[in-house]
Amino acid sequence: AQTVTQSQPEMSVQEAETVTLSCTYDTSESDYYLFWYKQPPSRQMILVIRQEAYKQQNATENRFSVNFQKAAKSFSLKISDSQLGDAAMYFCAYRRGYANDYKLSFGAGTTVTVRA
């Protein structure tokens, strides 16, 4: 079974500053996908960014970017120019690349607090 580890239960960042959330995973697969989900107080799960393992280039979505280190099995999320609306719990998730494998394996989550 795949394991996803988020070692930071909580992170705090000053508004407009940058924060990096760490995620490591364990897999023997070569084809897979990695995701970061945001869960604000509304509890809705919102996809922030996805990374395909076979792509070398790190994914970016506006102020959100990842540092994907395949050999190290590391997938960190960087939030730049943090805003109050970024305050949420963030989950790292993994999915195998098989066409009919849709199961997401999640980390325990990191709660991000943004200080005004």
Add this chain to the structure above:
Amino acid sequence: EAQVTQNPRYLITVTGKKLTVTCSQNMNHEYMSWYRQDPGLGLRQIYYSMNVEVTDKGDVPEGYKVSRKEKRNFPLILESPSPNQTSLYFCASRGLAGGPNRGGEQYFGPGTRLTVT
């Protein structure tokens, strides 16, 4: 609007009283799944379904049942709820993978907060 709906959003019940949490999606997705979220454990898959009448266990299926009689609906049934099933439950759906949709996202419902006393 493409969405996954769950009902109820909040439920407080007593041990042993059967309950059903409904899930419905309007995107004609083949794949549907249930997860539970617990502090310090993230989300864990309970059951999933690849299509009508096709279901299988996830990582934590004990104490739960599901059925998939229609493509759009995937109810979660707790025949005899216990306090350790107090949790936040999410339903999710996805279309078939392939081509440009290979890495597509799952759509999550709004969550159901269940408390069993």
